Amino acid sequence: MSSAYEQPLLLQQRGREAEEEETLAAITDNADLMAEVLGRLDGRSLAAAGCVCRLWAAVSRRESVWEAVCGQHVAGGAAAGAQARPVVAALGGYRRLYRLCLGPALDRLGAGGWPAARLSLSLSLSLFSIECYERRLGRERGHPLPASLLFLGHGNPVDVS
Amino acid sequence: MKREHQDTVHGGRGGGGWYGMAAEIEHEKGKGTMGAGTEDGDVDELLAALGYKVRSSDMADVAQKLEQLEMAMGSSAAANDDALLSHLAADTVHYNPSDLSTWVDNILSELNAPPPPLLPPPHLTAPAPAALDHHQHHLDLSPSAAEQSTITTVDLPTVPRRTPANAYDLKPLPALPAAAGRITYGSDPQSEVAPSPRDRKRMKISNLPSSSSSTTDAATSASSTLPVVVVDSQEAGIRLVHALLACAEAVQQENLKAADTLVKQISMLATSQGGAMRKVAGYFAEALARRIYRPHPRGGVGCSFDSVAFDDMLHMHFYESCPYLKFAHFTANQAILEAFAGCRRVHVVDFGMRQGLQWPALLQALALRPGGPPSFRLTGIGPPQPDNSDALQEVGWKLAQLAETIRVDFRYRGFVAASLADLESYMLLGKDSDDCSAEGEDEEPEAVAVNSVLELHRLLARPGAIEKVLGTVRAVRPRIVTVVEQEANHNGGAFQERFTEALHYYSTMFDSLEGGASADNAGGRDQAMSEVYLGRQICNVVACEGTERTERHETLDQWRGRMSGAGFEPVAIGSNAFKQASMLLALFSGGDGYRVEEKDGCLTLGWHTRPLIATSAWRVAAAAAGDPISSTAR
Numbered sequence: 001m002s003s004a005y006e007q008p009l010l011l012q013q014r015g016r017e018a019e020e021e022e023t024l025a026a027i028t029d030n031a032d033l034m035a036e037v038l039g040r041l042d043g044r045s046l047a048a049a050g051c052v053c054r055l056w057a058a059v060s061r062r063e064s065v066w067e068a069v070c071g072q073h074v075a076g077g078a079a080a081g082a083q084a085r086p087v088v089a090a091l092g093g094y095r096r097l098y099r100l101c102l103g104p105a106l107d108r109l110g111a112g113g114w115p116a117a118r119l120s121l122s123l124s125l126s127l128f129s130i131e132c133y134e135r136r137l138g139r140e141r142g143h144p145l146p147a148s149l150l151f152l153g154h155g156n157p158v159d160v161s
Numbered sequence: 162m163k164r165e166h167q168d169t170v171h172g173g174r175g176g177g178g179w180y181g182m183a184a185e186i187e188h189e190k191g192k193g194t195m196g197a198g199t200e201d202g203d204v205d206e207l208l209a210a211l212g213y214k215v216r217s218s219d220m221a222d223v224a225q226k227l228e229q230l231e232m233a234m235g236s237s238a239a240a241n242d243d244a245l246l247s248h249l250a251a252d253t254v255h256y257n258p259s260d261l262s263t264w265v266d267n268i269l270s271e272l273n274a275p276p277p278p279l280l281p282p283p284h285l286t287a288p289a290p291a292a293l294d295h296h297q298h299h300l301d302l303s304p305s306a307a308e309q310s311t312i313t314t315v316d317l318p319t320v321p322r323r324t325p326a327n328a329y330d331l332k333p334l335p336a337l338p339a340a341a342g343r344i345t346y347g348s349d350p351q352s353e354v355a356p357s358p359r360d361r362k363r364m365k366i367s368n369l370p371s372s373s374s375s376t377t378d379a380a381t382s383a384s385s386t387l388p389v390v391v392v393d394s395q396e397a398g399i400r401l402v403h404a405l406l407a408c409a410e411a412v413q414q415e416n417l418k419a420a421d422t423l424v425k426q427i428s429m430l431a432t433s434q435g436g437a438m439r440k441v442a443g444y445f446a447e448a449l450a451r452r453i454y455r456p457h458p459r460g461g462v463g464c465s466f467d468s469v470a471f472d473d474m475l476h477m478h479f480y481e482s483c484p485y486l487k488f489a490h491f492t493a494n495q496a497i498l499e500a501f502a503g504c505r506r507v508h509v510v511d512f513g514m515r516q517g518l519q520w521p522a523l524l525q526a527l528a529l530r531p532g533g534p535p536s537f538r539l540t541g542i543g544p545p546q547p548d549n550s551d552a553l554q555e556v557g558w559k560l561a562q563l564a565e566t567i568r569v570d571f572r573y574r575g576f577v578a579a580s581l582a583d584l585e586s587y588m589l590l591g592k593d594s595d596d597c598s599a600e601g602e603d604e605e606p607e608a609v610a611v612n613s614v615l616e617l618h619r620l621l622a623r624p625g626a627i628e629k630v631l632g633t634v635r636a637v638r639p640r641i642v643t644v645v646e647q648e649a650n651h652n653g654g655a656f657q658e659r660f661t662e663a664l665h666y667y668s669t670m671f672d673s674l675e676g677g678a679s680a681d682n683a684g685g686r687d688q689a690m691s692e693v694y695l696g697r698q699i700c701n702v703v704a705c706e707g708t709e710r711t712e713r714h715e716t717l718d719q720w721r722g723r724m725s726g727a728g729f730e731p732v733a734i735g736s737n738a739f740k741q742a743s744m745l746l747a748l749f750s751g752g753d754g755y756r757v758e759e760k761d762g763c764l765t766l767g768w769h770t771r772p773l774i775a776t777s778a779w780r781v782a783a784a785a786a787g788d789p790i791s792s793t794a795r
């Protein structure tokens with residue numbers, strides 16, 4: 001259904017595509033490639049990358065990307081990830097997990113001194129599950145946001161639910 | 162802020178007591194002149210409009226003293242009331258309230274030295290050099306004698322301290338006649354003019370000139386049993402602790418009068434401290450007061466009653482503000498998780514369900530364990546709730562929802578029991594009525610874990626209860642029993658010993674709370690609520706007796722003895738738990754002070770060198786077990 005209005009646009013696009021075929025395909029425009037790349041960043045850099053442009057913002061919101069980021073800290077790799085995925089998704093997702101628990105925990109623990117980074121993931125998952133539970137408890141009673149994660153130094157927790 | 166000698170107002174009276182030096186002098190060394198008052202500089206305008214003359218520079222000080230006055234008047238209940246009020250009512254001529262600072266000081270001095278019987282004025286005036294030396298030694302004077310010339314006679318330098326709270330003198334025995342007198346500014350020349358020990362105390366040591374030392378000396382000689390008092394906050398802290406211990410001793414010896422006075426002293430002294438010590442002293446003072454005034458509280462006045470919901474709320478705040486409960490949950494969960502390895506059906510019995518905060522993490526860990534989650538059953542025990550009997554079920558419902566989202570097969574049962582001793586094993590083992598999959602003795606027996614976080618010590622209040630409960634636990638044949646208890650002995654027979662133990666324990670606890678508070682609003686509220694939570698425990702340990710005293714904490718070794726005696730053997734808590742606990746502690750902002758230690762297979766969490774809470778794990782001793790269930794390898 002190309003209306004009279006769209007025709008010229010299509011022509012323009014085709015023109016552009018022709019151009020593009022001549023230039024190198026820009027990796028940065030390909031969402032899936034970007035997902036691969038961004039998944040190798042650390043949390044802070046990933047969040048910063050999400051501010052670059054709309055495409056990157058969309059990619060950086062993908063759960064799979066954050067799963068990769070969280071998974072950097074897991075020794076088990078893919079296998080553990082597959083099992084964990086539905087659980088983490090049910091508890092609120094990897095992005096939230098990183099933002100609320102894993103990220104601050106890693107910050108706190110600093111670079112050195114904590115050998116088994118895998119433990120920090122399991123600890124974060126525990127804290128995350130508690131947080132998820134408290135949210136349910138709190139919502140019923142009209143409480144403010146659960147405070148169990150405040151000790152991680154969030155300051156005023158922002159409700160992103 | 163230097164307060165120079167004022168009292169132009171009192172010019173003609175009794176030599177004109179003057180005060181105001183030390184703290185201020187300290188700041189302005191050069192200006193030693195304590196001559197006649199130069200009061201006029203910068204009087205606060207607003208107050209002047211009301212008719213009060215207060216120098217702007219003195220405002221903070223006067224405010225503090227007004228606070229103290231209020232406290233002193235408020236706390237001089239019972240014993241001194243009538244005497245005090247009539248005294249104050251009678252002697253109005255002494256004080257000119259328009260000079261607020263002087264007036265407040267006068268009143269305070271009245272309050273602290275209990276009102277007359279008039280003493281023959283002690284020989285104030287002999288500043289023996291020997292005594293001077295003595296005092297210099299004691300009070301660590303700086304040789305700035307030049308600063309104050311006049312003193313020898315009547316006038317007591319009542320130096321109001323700059324720093325918050327004057328430390329008041331400790332009068333161990335109230336019988337001492339009017340504590341060697343007090344200052345009456347102005348009029349009655351014949352009324353005692355001996356320095357009130359309180360005033361001595363207010364003098365800042367480093368600036369005490371020879372003159373004041375003479376007065377202290379005089380006062381001391383007048384009442385030789387009064388200790389020489391020194392004033393800085395650290396000294397006051399030591400005094401405070403001594404007062405607390407002395408009061409406990411007095412209570413133990415049933416010397417209630419002495420104890421009563423001491424309690425008041427403690428309240429005063431507590432104001433000189435800051436932070437944790439002040440709060441701890443406050444709670445202990447309150448508990449002591451309760452014990453003194455209400456030896457047989459009916460219904461545990463304020464100690465162990467209150468709605469369960471309030472209790473739960475405090476517990477929740479305590480959970481959030483400091484790591485002790487989190488540590489308990491994490492380590493217990495780890496032990497349970499390891500015990501459940503390979504089991505397809507598991508059952509956890511929680512002796513203190515409350516909000517069920519321990520279980521989401523275990524559910525999550527079970528969901529993620531290699532091999533998939535088992536079928537999970539939870540039995541929660543809780544106290545009866547007068548208003549809302551559904552809390553236990555509500556918690557179960559929430560946990561069920563969580564379990565459903567993470568795909569763990571979950572069943573829940575809540576039991577209301579006023580005491581754990583009311584439980585029988587068949588109740589815990591019994592299948593749910595809606596457990597319709599005919600699993601009589603089924604394909605796989607349940608693996609049972611019993612979890613008790615800070616619950617067992619309550620049973621020690623009634624004889625025989627702990628044995629019954631441990632027997633019930635054994636009858637349930639658990640794979641693992643996790644016990645978390647406070648690491649302290651607050652169950653000693655002698656009151657004084659218990660008191661001392663509790664003082665050390667809770668001081669450390671409060672210290673750790675100070676360390677970890679986060680700055681934002683919720684953090685502050687959490688900390689305050691945690692302090693109330695601990696305060697109630699303090700009150701129970703100190704003020705209650707018999708079956709009402711439920712906070713009967715015992716040490717890990719004592720619990721070891723009990724568990725072994727009941728047929729359990731220890732299970733070492735693995736290194737995984739230790740690492741997780743250490744990591745958890747590192748996440749806390751005040752985390753530097755916390756220490757996780759391993760002690761014979763049990764984990765303790767403490768603040769600096771003092772362990773405060775201990776997790777241990779047990780199973781039924783092999784010799785006594787003899788059933789196929791526990792033969793599965795753990």
